[in-house]
Amino acid sequence: xxxxxxxxxxxxxxxLQVATSNGAPLAxxxxxxGEKRYFERLCLVQIHAPTEIGAVEAxxxxxxxxxxxxARLIEDPSIVKLVHAGAVDLKIFFQxxxxxxxxxxxxxxxxxxxxxxxxxxxxxLVKRITRVQLSKTMQYTDWSARPLSDEQIDYALADxxxxxxxxxxxxxxLEGRGRMGWAQSEFGRAIERSTRQFDDYDxxxxxxxxxLSRKQLAVLREGxxxxxxxxxxxxxxxxxxxxxxxxxxxxxxxxxxxxxxxxIRGITTLSTRDAQKFLDSVETALIxxxxxxxxxxxxxxPDARLDSIIALLGVVVSxxxxxxxxxxSYLAPREVLFELASHYIAGTLDKIGDLPVLxxxxxxxxxxxxxxxLRGERxxxxxxxxxxxxxx
Numbered sequence: 001x002x003x004x005x006x007x008x009x010x011x012x013x014x015x016l017q018v019a020t021s022n023g024a025p026l027a028x029x030x031x032x033x034g035e036k037r038y039f040e041r042l043c044l045v046q047i048h049a050p051t052e053i054g055a056v057e058a059x060x061x062x063x064x065x066x067x068x069x070x071a072r073l074i075e076d077p078s079i080v081k082l083v084h085a086g087a088v089d090l091k092i093f094f095q096x097x098x099x100x101x102x103x104x105x106x107x108x109x110x111x112x113x114x115x116x117x118x119x120x121x122x123x124x125l126v127k128r129i130t131r132v133q134l135s136k137t138m139q140y141t142d143w144s145a146r147p148l149s150d151e152q153i154d155y156a157l158a159d160x161x162x163x164x165x166x167x168x169x170x171x172x173x174l175e176g177r178g179r180m181g182w183a184q185s186e187f188g189r190a191i192e193r194s195t196r197q198f199d200d201y202d203x204x205x206x207x208x209x210x211x212l213s214r215k216q217l218a219v220l221r222e223g224x225x226x227x228x229x230x231x232x233x234x235x236x237x238x239x240x241x242x243x244x245x246x247x248x249x250x251x252x253x254x255x256x257x258x259x260x261x262x263x264i265r266g267i268t269t270l271s272t273r274d275a276q277k278f279l280d281s282v283e284t285a286l287i288x289x290x291x292x293x294x295x296x297x298x299x300x301x302p303d304a305r306l307d308s309i310i311a312l313l314g315v316v317v318s319x320x321x322x323x324x325x326x327x328x329s330y331l332a333p334r335e336v337l338f339e340l341a342s343h344y345i346a347g348t349l350d351k352i353g354d355l356p357v358l359x360x361x362x363x364x365x366x367x368x369x370x371x372x373x374l375r376g377e378r379x380x381x382x383x384x385x386x387x388x389x390x391x392x
Contacts, residue, residue, distance in 0.1 A: 002153050004061035013069055014045075019049040024056075025080040025105070026073060027163035030089045031143035031156055038235045040094050043143035045070070048160035057161065059153050062096075063146070071097035082163040084122040086109050090194035100195050107163060109190060110170040110183045112327035112336045119329075124265070129169050134158055139235045182308035182361035186330065200225040207244055209297035212251060215286070218293040222281035230274055242267060254282050309341040310334065313370055316380060319388040320366045331366060332357045344374045 003009050018028055031044040045067060060067060071093050074081055081101055083089055085108040093099040111120050112240075116128070119322060123134040138155040148156075148333040156222040174180040183226035192359045205226035224238075224247060231238040242250075262268055268279070314337060321328035334355045343349050351369060354356065357367040369391050372378040378391045 001057070002059045002061060002148060006065060007329065009065050012056070012058050012060075016047065016049055019051050019056045020073065020076075022051075022062055024049040024051060025164060026090060027082040027160035027167075028074065028086070029159040029163075030092055031141075031158070032088070032092060033142075033144055034088075035241070036237065038231050038237060039095055040088060040092050041144065042096060044148075044156055046156050046160045048157065048163065050164045055161075057146075057157060058193055059156050068097050071099035074099050074101050074195045077102040079103060080105055082107065082160075084125070084159075084163065084166075087194050090191060094195045101191055104187050104191055105167055105171070106187055107166050109186045109330075110174060112186075113179045113183050113325075114170065114173050114177070115325035118204045118327035122159065125166060126354075129166050130162055132162060133266065142146075152351050168180075183327075185360050186241075198338070200228040203228045203238070204294075207248060211301055212248070212297065214290070214296050216251045216254075216295040217296065218285040218288060219254055219282050220248065221294060222285040223247050223250055223278055226277050227280040230277065242270065242278070250278065250282070250365050254286065255279065256282075260386075270334050294323060303342075303345055305333055305345060306338065306341050309344060309374075310337045312380065313337045313340060315375070315389050316370060316373065316391060317366055319386075319390065320369075323386060323390075324365060326365075331362060332370075337370075339385065340370060340374065351375060 003012055016026070018141075027048040029046045030042060031046075032040040032042050033039045042062045045062060047060065047070070048055055048057045060070070070304055073079060076094055081104045083104060083106050083163070086104065086106050090101050090104065093101065106120075107125060108119060111125055116125060124131055124135065124181075126134055135155060138152055141155075143156075171180070174183050184341075201221060204217070204221040207220065207224065209220075212220065212303055223242075227238045227241050227247060231241045243266040246264050250261065250267075251262050253260070253264065255264070256279070258272065258279065261272065261275050261279060273392050313332075314331070314334070317332045317337070318328055321331050336355060339355060340352070340357070343352055352371070353368070356362060357370065359367070369378060373380070373391060381392050382388070383390045
């Protein structure tokens, strides 16, 4: 059922509140368009809450409804919210309604702690747990188009219809294996990432900083910040305002006139008003105190020993992940091992700080053992029974 009228939505919301107050989880999914936009455009919201006699279920049309009351339910810590790979869904509710979701259970994250692999798709997970084969015929639907057919609406609702039984199975398995706390820590991190507000001043860090001086980095920082502001105001991707390579070239050349700026490849279509904003950003950077300029990025080749150290640490992480039936990518990605190895070479293992691999379940499973291995307190050998390398 598609709900597009406020009166229908009010009735649906009452039924949903009754269901969730009786302990039903709230399954949530969204359909959106992200292409050629700064913000994802919300096109449809699917909701499902199981009841003793069926379910409270509907697709909600955000083009005609004020979904703010639904956002308040998503914030309610007494209601379990079910999502699958729900980072963008939660981000959309944060951007549109300021909602900070609480008590979220992400079935993709949960599955990674139970041997289903890293980032398993919803259809595959549903099939493995419920034996239901979901259709994939509407994957490339334009969800902003209206009207939506009954087939399209039913396809969209399937994305929430099977979340409750999948949740029940995963929850029971997590509790049975003593891993619910592990999963909940990752649910919390996912929520934090989805509701994080990035500083425009940090936008330049996502670009290639190799070979730029501190002065050029200062110009790039100001220019990237201006690009974010213009892109957000026009709801366009930043690269549509000015391509990355053009922005970097602007930082190198530091143009003084609009003609100089437009002479840079990729900037010919910039409006005069926006071009002046970029020129002002160059001037702002150049008159700023040298002490405020970013540090130059170290483009020197990394220590040749790093690869060998990371490879050894990776062997331990991979074998631990296999033995524990958890996703290796969740346990310790390569960038974390790179940081550990760098501290080892620099002789600063005592100053590691709060690396994620040393915290909560990661530290328990492998993090502290990796540090002990680097300190020479543990050795790697093969376990004849497991047929895997282990630490001793």
